[in-house]
Amino acid sequence: MLYSVCFYAKRTDVVLLDTYSTSNFYYAVLVSQLCRFLSLPYIPILHGGNLPNRLHTSPKMCGLLFKHATYLVSPSLYLLGVFEKLGFERVVYIPNSLQLEQFTFQEKTYDTIRLLWVRSFSHIYNPTLAVRVLKRLQDAGYSCELCMVGPDTGDGSFQATEKLASDLDVTVRFTGKLPKTEWLALATHYNIFINTTNFDNMPVSVIEAMALGLPVVSTDVGGMPYLIDDGDTGLLVPVDDAVAFEEAILRLVGDVAVTRDMAVRARGLVEGFDWEVVKAAWFEVLS
Structure with missing residues (x-):
């Protein structure tokens, strides 16, 4: 993930960052900070059903990941409400799609x-x-x-x-x-x-x-x-x-x-x- 950001950075307008609540969460944090270093806008897509718990157990890392994002995209109204209640801004509801x-x-x-x-x-x-x-x-x-x-x-x-x-x-x-x-x-x-x-x-x-x-x-x-x-x-x-x-x-x-x-x-x-x-x-x- 980190390599891909570096490799495609000059050809990229925005990074879409699938964000889950377990081990993937740490990858998402690292990628978000690399995006900040490279001045690349990034948008976390909130997939993890246990992200509400992660917001409480890892508040500093959540701040690094979420507060500097261009938008937060939530596929569910559930997570939209959780994030808005905790004061996060620019949270947008876009459901998971299928063809x-x-x-x-x-x-x-x-x-x-x-x-x-x-x-x-x-x-x-x-x-x-x-x-x-x-x-x-x-x-x-x-x-x-x-x-x-x-x-x-x-x-x-x-x-x-x-x-x-x-x-x-x-x-x-x-x-x-x-x-x-x-x-x-x-x-x-x-x-x-x-x-x-x-x-x-x-x-x-x-x-x-x-x-x-x-x-x-x-x-x-x-x-x-x-x-x-x-x-x-x-x-x-x-x-x-x-x-x-x-x-x-x-x-x-x-x-x-x-x-x-x-x-x-x-x-x-x-x-x-x-x-x-x-x-x-x-x-x-x-x-």
Whole structure:
């Protein structure tokens, strides 16, 4: 990241700096200070669902990173409110975008429960919860399967998830990280998307699932209630609550007509995130 800034500095008008809340945060701080040294305007894009905590635990570094930025772009109204409340100025809401033509809406059937989880394997995303939910559903007598898509971040959570699946004697399909085209094709075989995170902002994977017609059950954290209207465009449940996840999933499969209407409303919502709509906001900021 630092090399790229130096290499492209003379050909660059502004640096867009994806900013997360864990180890990437430190890279973002370093890049921002290099931009200041090179007199390059930079715009942090606030992705990290745990950034509110980072604002409190690393106030000096947050000051270096955020207070000298040209703008702060927040993909969620949740982080927009957090940053404005703490006195940060020039915070602009621009949602994560997708190219909607890539996402074919598909009506789902629910003869069996086919769960899809898409995220990097990290403790903050609580991947083991997905395995516990699978176990509860199978123990209750439901035909259920689980596919987990995403890379191993190296914090031990992938190994813990594999071990739990083995200990509970359930079969989980682990695909690793997939190119967009492959996971879009994979998603056609599943009928419910689960988002198990302990912290979140405005995850692209959830937006994409909604675009595909997958009803979403998510933890009620961070920016999720700003994206999902509980009971209308998806279902929200408490953090780390396998029982609540099980009940929400059974609610979806128990009333297929209501679930299909929910999926249609979710698709209508995310149509507002199409790049053809969102790019106007970016043009305004960059100009």
